[in-house]
Amino acid sequence: MQISQQQRQLIQLFRHPDEVEFSNIDWEALILTGRQNGFLARLYYQLERHQRLEDLPQYAFKHLHSAKVFADAQRQQAIFEANEINNSLSAIEISPVFLKGTAYTLLDHPVAYGRIFNDIDVLVPKPLIEKTEKQMLLYTWFPEPIDEYDQHYYRQWVHEIPPLKHASRRTIADVHHNILPPISGRAPNIDLFTQYKIKTEYQCYVLSPAALTLHSLVHLFFEEDFSKGFRDLSDLHILFSTHYQDEKYWQQLRFLAYETGFTLELFLACHYCEAILQTAIPFTFKHELVAFSPSPMQLKCLNWIFLRVLQPSHPNYESTSYRLARLLAMLRGHIKKMPIRILLYHTGHKLIKAFERGILGRYSDTSSNLQPQPPDKNN
Amino acid sequence: MQLHQLKFDDYIHKMTNDGLCLDLGVGVFRFKSHITSVQQNVYEMYADYNITEDKPADFHACVKLAKGPRHYINPQVHFESDVVTPFLPLPKSQAFPLLEWGMNWCLSAYDFNHFILHAGVIANQQNEAFVFPAPPGSGKSTLTAFLAYSGWRLLSDELAIVTPDSLTISPFVRPVCLKNNSIKLVKDWFPQVKFTDTATDTTKGDVAHFKPPANSVKQINTPAQIKAIIFPRYMPNVPVTVFKLDIIEASEAIASNSFNHNVLGEEGFKTLVKLVENVPCVELQYSDVNEVATFLQNEEW
Incomplete structure (x- = not known):
C-alpha cells in the first residue's frame, strides 16, 4: 500500500527518531498531520527520550513544545479530577475504577506522556450507576441537555450514561458500567477485568496494564470513528513495548483476552502494530496468537481496511481508497456494536436529524452538545 | 517584499x-x-x-x-x-x-509557549510597554487606538503575548478592532487612517477594523519590556484617577484576563508572580483619552 511522505515521516520520527534527517522534513505539513492525529505532544516526548529535541529546527520545536505544554496540563487536570471523583464516590462507599487516559496518567505510565484525551473515564458496577450519578450530581457534575431519543439510546443500549460535565471546571466525565454496549452481545463479564484492578499512589483504582491494554485494543477494533486511529495504535505500541520483558503482563493479557472472548482483537492489535509500527512482540506470544488468527480471506479483507485507517491521516491527502476504507471501518464498527435491526432504526433516526440540519443550517439543532463555542474573549 | x-x-x-x-x-x-x-x-x-x-x-x-x-x-x-x-x-x-x-x-x-493576556498594548519611544487588560466595554480598544495613532507604538489591541517568567512582551500588531460609538470617534480623530466597512449586527454590535500604523508594523520583531499594567475604566465626566492594586487584587485581575495561565501551569503562575512583583498594576478611571496620554507620559512609575 502506498502512503504519503507525511505519513511515512511521522511514523519514522516516532519509531526511529535517531535516524531521521530533520532538514529533509516538510515541517509545516508534518505539524499539521501530527496535530490532526493528536500526536504532536507524543512526538515531543519521543524526541526527548532520544535526546533529539536540541536538533529540531526552531519552528518544529516551538509547535511540539506548545502541544506538550497543553498535554501536560491535561495530565495534571486528570489527576485532580480523578481525585475529586474518587473522594466524592468513596464518601458513599463506591470505589470507581479509572480507565484509558486517566488510568495511564494515574499509573504514571509512559503512554500517558503527550497523550491528549477529552474526558475522564470511570467504571462502576452496573447496580451502582444510579447512586453514582446522584452523588456526582451533588458534586456539580451535570448531564448536558440531550434529547429524549439520545437519553433512551444511552439508558437502553449503551455501556455508559450520558456524559457529565463539571459545572465550573467544564471537565467531562464518562461513567461506564462496561467496556462495550450490552446491546452488542459482546459486553464481557466486567468482573473479569476489574479483578485486575490496582491501587495507584493517588489511592485511586485503575485496571492493570494488561487489562488496560485489552480494553484499549477492544475499543480500537470496535471503533467506528478512526480519526484518531493512528494515535490509538501508537498507544498499543507503547503499551506493548513498555512491557516487552514482563512475562506476567503477556500471560495476563492472553488469559483475559481468552476469558472475555477478545482473542481476535488481540491478534489484530499485535498484527497491525507490527505491520505499521514494527512493534516488537515476544516470539512465544506471537506463536500462541496464531491460533486466534482469522481465516486468510478474512484477514485479507481486514488488512485492506485497517492498513489504511490506522495510518496517520489528514484530509489533505486522503485517497479515495482511504475514504472507502474509512467508510467500511465505520460500518464494521457500527455493525459490531449493534444488532442490524436496532442499527437500522438508530441510523434512520440520525439521518432524519442530519437532514433537518441540512435544511435548517448546520447548527440549527440547539440541543446538540457538539456545537463549537462562539468566539469570545476576542471582541 | x-x-x-x-x-x-x-x-x-x-x-x-x-x-x-x-x-x-x-x-x-x-x-x-x-x-x-x-x-x-x-x-x-x-x-x-x-x-x-x-x-x-x-x-x-x-x-x-x-x-x-x-x-x-x-x-x-x-x-x-x-x-x-x-x-x-x-x-x-x-x-x-x-x-x-x-x-x-x-x-x-x-501557542502555549507564551502567556497570553486579553489586553491592548502600546509602547513609548524607550520601548516601555503599557498593558491594558480589560473586559469588553471598558474602552480598552478606543484608548489603544487613540494612543497608537498619536505616535505611540502599537503592539496589539487585543492580545498581550508575554514570554513566560519574564517582563518581555512580543508585538502582535493587527488591524485595530473598534466597536459601535468608537468607530465614529476614531474616524473623526484620525481621518487619514484607512478602515474597513462596518459590519453591523455582530455579537459585539457594529465592528470596523482600522489599518495599523506602518511604523508599528515595521517593528513587529522588536519586543518591549512591560512598564505598567493598567486596567482602564471609561466613565463619563471624571478626571484621570488612579487606584493602585495590591498584589492579590492585581494577580486576580490579570488571571481573569489571561487566556492560558491555567494551561501553562507552573510557568503561568511564575509569570503572574513576576508581573505583580515587578510591575505597578493600577486601575485607571478616565473620560478623556488626551488626559490619559499626558498621564502616561508624565507619571513616574
Whole structure:
C-alpha cells in the first residue's frame, strides 16, 4: 500500500527518531498531520527520550513544545479530577475504577506522556450507576441537555450514561458500567477485568496494564470513528513495548483476552502494530496468537481496511481508497456494536436529524452538545 | 517584499491557491479565501506586512462560504484553521471580522509557549510597554487606538503575548478592532487612517477594523519590556484617577484576563508572580483619552 511522505515521516520520527534527517522534513505539513492525529505532544516526548529535541529546527520545536505544554496540563487536570471523583464516590462507599487516559496518567505510565484525551473515564458496577450519578450530581457534575431519543439510546443500549460535565471546571466525565454496549452481545463479564484492578499512589483504582491494554485494543477494533486511529495504535505500541520483558503482563493479557472472548482483537492489535509500527512482540506470544488468527480471506479483507485507517491521516491527502476504507471501518464498527435491526432504526433516526440540519443550517439543532463555542474573549 | 508591492492579481492567485504567507512577528500566517470582502480587506489592512516565501507557516487562517441550501437564502461563512472549524458560522457580511477573530483563536489554541493576556498594548519611544487588560466595554480598544495613532507604538489591541517568567512582551500588531460609538470617534480623530466597512449586527454590535500604523508594523520583531499594567475604566465626566492594586487584587485581575495561565501551569503562575512583583498594576478611571496620554507620559512609575 502506498502512503504519503507525511505519513511515512511521522511514523519514522516516532519509531526511529535517531535516524531521521530533520532538514529533509516538510515541517509545516508534518505539524499539521501530527496535530490532526493528536500526536504532536507524543512526538515531543519521543524526541526527548532520544535526546533529539536540541536538533529540531526552531519552528518544529516551538509547535511540539506548545502541544506538550497543553498535554501536560491535561495530565495534571486528570489527576485532580480523578481525585475529586474518587473522594466524592468513596464518601458513599463506591470505589470507581479509572480507565484509558486517566488510568495511564494515574499509573504514571509512559503512554500517558503527550497523550491528549477529552474526558475522564470511570467504571462502576452496573447496580451502582444510579447512586453514582446522584452523588456526582451533588458534586456539580451535570448531564448536558440531550434529547429524549439520545437519553433512551444511552439508558437502553449503551455501556455508559450520558456524559457529565463539571459545572465550573467544564471537565467531562464518562461513567461506564462496561467496556462495550450490552446491546452488542459482546459486553464481557466486567468482573473479569476489574479483578485486575490496582491501587495507584493517588489511592485511586485503575485496571492493570494488561487489562488496560485489552480494553484499549477492544475499543480500537470496535471503533467506528478512526480519526484518531493512528494515535490509538501508537498507544498499543507503547503499551506493548513498555512491557516487552514482563512475562506476567503477556500471560495476563492472553488469559483475559481468552476469558472475555477478545482473542481476535488481540491478534489484530499485535498484527497491525507490527505491520505499521514494527512493534516488537515476544516470539512465544506471537506463536500462541496464531491460533486466534482469522481465516486468510478474512484477514485479507481486514488488512485492506485497517492498513489504511490506522495510518496517520489528514484530509489533505486522503485517497479515495482511504475514504472507502474509512467508510467500511465505520460500518464494521457500527455493525459490531449493534444488532442490524436496532442499527437500522438508530441510523434512520440520525439521518432524519442530519437532514433537518441540512435544511435548517448546520447548527440549527440547539440541543446538540457538539456545537463549537462562539468566539469570545476576542471582541 | 511587502504586500502592497505585490500585484493584486498575483495576490488573488495566492489567496485562492496555496495561500498568502505574511510574517506577523509571533508567527507566519497562511491566509486563504475566495471571498471578495476578505481578499480586499486583507490586501488593504495588511499592506505593510512582509510576504514570506520560504518559511513554514505557523498558523492557518481561511474564511470560506458555508455549504448547504442556506447558501442561496442567507449565505454564511466559516473560519477554518487547516481542518478545524472552531466557531459557529456567521453572516457573509462579517467575513473579515471573522477572519480577525479566528486569527486570535489560532494563537490561543496553538501557542502555549507564551502567556497570553486579553489586553491592548502600546509602547513609548524607550520601548516601555503599557498593558491594558480589560473586559469588553471598558474602552480598552478606543484608548489603544487613540494612543497608537498619536505616535505611540502599537503592539496589539487585543492580545498581550508575554514570554513566560519574564517582563518581555512580543508585538502582535493587527488591524485595530473598534466597536459601535468608537468607530465614529476614531474616524473623526484620525481621518487619514484607512478602515474597513462596518459590519453591523455582530455579537459585539457594529465592528470596523482600522489599518495599523506602518511604523508599528515595521517593528513587529522588536519586543518591549512591560512598564505598567493598567486596567482602564471609561466613565463619563471624571478626571484621570488612579487606584493602585495590591498584589492579590492585581494577580486576580490579570488571571481573569489571561487566556492560558491555567494551561501553562507552573510557568503561568511564575509569570503572574513576576508581573505583580515587578510591575505597578493600577486601575485607571478616565473620560478623556488626551488626559490619559499626558498621564502616561508624565507619571513616574
